[in-house]
Amino acid sequence: MTHEATHDVIIVGGGIAGLTIAWELARAGRDVVLLEASDDAGGMLRRGAAAGLEVDLGAESFATRTTGVADLVADARLPVQLVEPAPGGAHVAFRRRSGRVDRAPLPRRALVGMPAEPLAADVVRILGRRGARRAAQERLLPMPVGAEPSLAELTTSRFGARVTARLVEPLCRSVYSQSAESVRLSSLHPVLWEKAQAAGSLTAAVDALAPAVRAGSAVRGVEGGLWRLAAELEAVALRAGAVIRTGTPVRAVTATSVDLGHETLSAASVVIATGPTAAAELLGIDVAPAPPVGLVVAEVASDGFDAFPVGSGVIAAPDVDCAAKALTHVDAKWQWAAAALPAGSHLVRLSAREGRHDELTDAAGAAAAIRTLTGVRVSPGDVRRVVPVSWPDAVATPPVRQAVAAAAAERGVRLAGAVAAGTGLASVIPHARALACDLTTPPTPSEGVRHVH
Numbered sequence: 001m002t003h004e005a006t007h008d009v010i011i012v013g014g015g016i017a018g019l020t021i022a023w024e025l026a027r028a029g030r031d032v033v034l035l036e037a038s039d040d041a042g043g044m045l046r047r048g049a050a051a052g053l054e055v056d057l058g059a060e061s062f063a064t065r066t067t068g069v070a071d072l073v074a075d076a077r078l079p080v081q082l083v084e085p086a087p088g089g090a091h092v093a094f095r096r097r098s099g100r101v102d103r104a105p106l107p108r109r110a111l112v113g114m115p116a117e118p119l120a121a122d123v124v125r126i127l128g129r130r131g132a133r134r135a136a137q138e139r140l141l142p143m144p145v146g147a148e149p150s151l152a153e154l155t156t157s158r159f160g161a162r163v164t165a166r167l168v169e170p171l172c173r174s175v176y177s178q179s180a181e182s183v184r185l186s187s188l189h190p191v192l193w194e195k196a197q198a199a200g201s202l203t204a205a206v207d208a209l210a211p212a213v214r215a216g217s218a219v220r221g222v223e224g225g226l227w228r229l230a231a232e233l234e235a236v237a238l239r240a241g242a243v244i245r246t247g248t249p250v251r252a253v254t255a256t257s258v259d260l261g262h263e264t265l266s267a268a269s270v271v272i273a274t275g276p277t278a279a280a281e282l283l284g285i286d287v288a289p290a291p292p293v294g295l296v297v298a299e300v301a302s303d304g305f306d307a308f309p310v311g312s313g314v315i316a317a318p319d320v321d322c323a324a325k326a327l328t329h330v331d332a333k334w335q336w337a338a339a340a341l342p343a344g345s346h347l348v349r350l351s352a353r354e355g356r357h358d359e360l361t362d363a364a365g366a367a368a369a370i371r372t373l374t375g376v377r378v379s380p381g382d383v384r385r386v387v388p389v390s391w392p393d394a395v396a397t398p399p400v401r402q403a404v405a406a407a408a409a410e411r412g413v414r415l416a417g418a419v420a421a422g423t424g425l426a427s428v429i430p431h432a433r434a435l436a437c438d439l440t441t442p443p444t445p446s447e448g449v450r451h452v453h
């Protein structure tokens with residue numbers, strides 16, 4: 001059965017990007033329909049249950065390098081409370097030359113793992129004196145000209161191999177789920193890259209941009225969980241008149257229509273706001289999918305955690321043999337979680353290393369990873385509950401982003417979300433709002449003339 005309907009805009013994908021656009025267009029009076037494949041909107045802002053709490057199973061904080069999230073909360077009057085993480089900061093676990101796994105607080109002032117003050121005591125603690133002295137030479141080296149190298153090449157050539165191995169690589173893998181060899185600084189942190197070019201030094205650029213406080217406070221969260229942001233935005237979008245259809249997977253799109261299999265909808269504009277592989281499928285192109293992002297949320301009853309042994313969490317250098325690459329101690333990081341948990345109970349999130357998610361999904365595997373990353377003696381019996389979650393389409397690699405952007409441009413389909421804007425709410429939300437603004441701005445007279453011809 002084919003049913004023709006005409007709307008102003010159809011959005012495919014109800015993650016935070018799709019919801020943001022739906023709200024913006026609806027409040028501007030546009031006839032907007034959002035189609036979401038799963039039973040709930042929110043995408044990677046999803047809730048689950050653990051230790052009697054509703055907890056985040058996807059993103060749990062947002063970077064404050066842009067005001068994108070705070071602006072959205074204010075402008076949409078979302079009834080959520082933005083909160084700071086506890087000031088303890090996170091740690092890094094790395095292997096000493098002796099083979100022993102050591103842990104230390106991440107440098108107080110750093111960006112993407114690059115230290116603002118290479119000779120500061122907290123940097124020396126991680127790199128050793130020689131490694132820190134080598135890193136301090138960065139300011140003296142001329143910036144390379146020509147094509148931008150990978151982030152790993154850039155930081156190794158400028159700061160030395162230890163900065164890459166113990167700081168940049170673990171940060172990159174845990175925050176962006178990509179190796180520092182496969183990304184460029186200009187795509188991860190364009191402002192930092194520009195500043196470094198202008199200043200002639202990465203250290204000088206980090207020094208200018210890094211917050212004056214410990215790493216970790218460059219993020220904020222939402223009281224009760226970040227999933228609330230999407231839930232409240234969905235409610236506001238619906239109230240503004242957006243139509244949101246969940247359980248509605250789209251099969252293919254053109255510039256003015258979407259194919260649901262049994263139904264075709266048409267609109268003046270179509271926006272794809274799905275993950276990268278789904279976007280490629282909708283546009284009919286072949287891309288190599290990135291591996292899934294695996295996570296477990298575990299409830300742990302252990303006295304060893306009462307003193308917050310690794311602050312808000314710990315990221316692991318690649319030479320630490322562990323099925324998890326990072327651990328977040330949720331109730332150490334978020335006061336609201338600590339207040340809601342029963343005494344003696346703790347919540348941790350373990351982010352799996354590629355291909356090793358299965359090792360974390362039972363109590364024994366989770367306990368082993370927690371021991372390695374924190375040094376706290378946790379037995380399988382201390383791990384009360386393990387909630388595994390796998391995100392199959394969470395990573396947008398640069399080649400896939402380029403291929404999808406080219407295909408969308410060629411077909412006249414608009415593209416939003418992490419595939420267009422880069423990973424993270426700080427990028428995705430401002431991009432989505434700018435796209436919505438573009439869709440609501442009438443064409444200039446010259447564009448109108450072009451259109452007629």
Ligand SMILES: Cc1cc2nc3c(=O)[nH]c(=O)nc-3n(C[C@H](O)[C@H](O)[C@H](O)COP(=O)(O)OP(=O)(O)OC[C@H]3O[C@@H](n4cnc5c(N)ncnc54)[C@H](O)[C@@H]3O)c2cc1C
Binds near residue numbers: 015017
């Ligand atoms: C474990 C994890 C932790 C993270 N932590 C953070 C963090 O702390 N801070 C941060 O800023 N970012 C974090 N991120 C990244 C952040 O969650 C994403 O960048 C952001 O949520 C992407 O939003 P989006 O709207 O682009 O995509 P998504 O949230 O992926 O939404 C896309 C939606 O499209 C739907 N869809 C897919 N195919 C179709 C189809 N054919 N038809 C209809 N609908 C379809 C999907 O079901 C989904 O709901 C994390 C991600 C993960 C996985």
